[in-house]
Amino acid sequence: xxxxxxxxxxxxxxxxxxxxxxxxxxxxxxxxxxxxxxxxxxxxxxxxxxxxxxxxxxxxxxxxxxxxxxxxxxxxxxxxxxxxxxxxxxxxxxxxxxxxxxxxxxxxxxxxxxxxxxxxxxxxxxxxxxxxxxxxxxxxxxxxxxxxxxxxxxxxxxxxxxxxxxxxxxxxxxxxxxxxxxxxxxxxxxxxxxxxxxxxxxxxxxxxxxxxxxxxxxxxxxxxxxxxxxxxxxxxxxxxxxxxxxxxxxxxxxxxxxxxxxxxxxxxxxxxxxxxxxxxxxxxxxxxxxxxxxxxxxxxxxxxxxxxxxxxxxxxxxxxxxxxxxxxxxxxxxxxxxx
Numbered sequence: 001x002x003x004x005x006x007x008x009x010x011x012x013x014x015x016x017x018x019x020x021x022x023x024x025x026x027x028x029x030x031x032x033x034x035x036x037x038x039x040x041x042x043x044x045x046x047x048x049x050x051x052x053x054x055x056x057x058x059x060x061x062x063x064x065x066x067x068x069x070x071x072x073x074x075x076x077x078x079x080x081x082x083x084x085x086x087x088x089x090x091x092x093x094x095x096x097x098x099x100x101x102x103x104x105x106x107x108x109x110x111x112x113x114x115x116x117x118x119x120x121x122x123x124x125x126x127x128x129x130x131x132x133x134x135x136x137x138x139x140x141x142x143x144x145x146x147x148x149x150x151x152x153x154x155x156x157x158x159x160x161x162x163x164x165x166x167x168x169x170x171x172x173x174x175x176x177x178x179x180x181x182x183x184x185x186x187x188x189x190x191x192x193x194x195x196x197x198x199x200x201x202x203x204x205x206x207x208x209x210x211x212x213x214x215x216x217x218x219x220x221x222x223x224x225x226x227x228x229x230x231x232x233x234x235x236x237x238x239x240x241x242x243x244x245x246x247x248x249x250x251x252x253x254x255x256x257x258x259x260x261x262x263x264x265x266x267x268x269x270x271x272x273x274x275x276x277x278x279x280x281x282x283x284x285x286x287x288x289x290x291x292x293x294x295x296x297x298x299x300x301x302x303x304x305x306x307x308x309x310x311x312x313x314x315x316x317x318x319x320x321x322x323x324x325x326x327x328x329x330x331x332x333x334x335x336x337x338x339x
Contacts, residue, residue: 001064002064003063003067004292006290007290007291007292008049008292009098010049010071016090017090023083025079026071028044037073055105065105067109068106068107074087084115084119088112091110092111092123109171110136112137114143114155121162134168134337135170137151138172138174138175142179150201150206167218167338169218174195174198175198177195180198199228208253209251213251216261219335220263222264224268225268227273227277260284263336265291266286266287266288270310271314278319287328288308312325
């Protein structure tokens with residue numbers, strides 16, 4: 001069985017409530033060429049963004065089951081309480097219906113916004129009650145003072161406490177880097193560089209605060225292999241050892257490296273980086289993740305890419321055994337999801 005642990009799907013344009021377009025929160029053009037939010041737009045680059053074509057694409061590529069995350073545009077950072085409530089309710093209901101109608105094909109995630117904590121906790125309760133087991137969180141969120149905080153900040157602890165109670169899987173994914181960093185968005189720098197830095201930053205705090213052990217029932221996956229977090233590990237140790245005054249009441253990063261409740265997907269794009277991930281955390285903590293159907297995902301038609309390319313190359317290069325490949329595609333993802 002092959003399970004994709006990192007996928008995305010769009011609603012049909014007609015499924016998006018009119019108020020979301022009226023308020024410019026999120027909508028899709030009727031011809032399905034662009035998704036839009038405010039003054040931002042992004043081309044819809046593959047038909048498999050939509051359900052019918054997604055199922056065809058999965059069958060063509062021997063994907064038996066897929067984890068569908070929330071849309072990054074609907075993390076709702078900086079949204080008003082009511083807009084966040086309405087937008088999140090739409091997103092989660094859409095994903096819940098997808099999982100209900102195609103339970104053999106999809107496991108769907110649900111999202112909450114930490115700024116509105118009461119609503120976030122209530123939404124977790126609601127989503128769990130309708131059978132959802134995967135909580136999607138951004139690496140960072142905008143608090144009421146207009147300050148960006150890591151999702152591993154202690155202000156988010158009530159969410160982790162409830163997720164721990166329900167033994168949820170969590171997926172941590174970057175977005176909104178261009179709002180956090182005062183740089184022009186040229187050459188796609190926020191997707192190619194800063195998203196990776198956002199993952200590394202939250203991984204840094206998540207482990208320093210010892211959250212994998214404080215919340216032992218949570219199994220957290222970091223998107224895109226947390227590749228800069230892996231490359232930066234030695235520097236973190238140097239800093240931890242060299243400036244202990246900066247790390248009062250923090251956990252030594254060595255203690256959580258390779259923790260059984262920390263998972264990392266394979267979307268790192270090359271065998272060398274996948275090898276670093278393996279050496280840091282071990283094969284058992286690696287899950288297949290394609291980030292389809294975005295062009296930064298493993299999609300056919302983008303160079304010589306295809307779904308599962310980096311995993312196959314790792315086997316060809318002797319980095320993974322064939323059994324490792326099977327587990328990365330199936331057993332490891334099932335452990336992360338708790339199924």
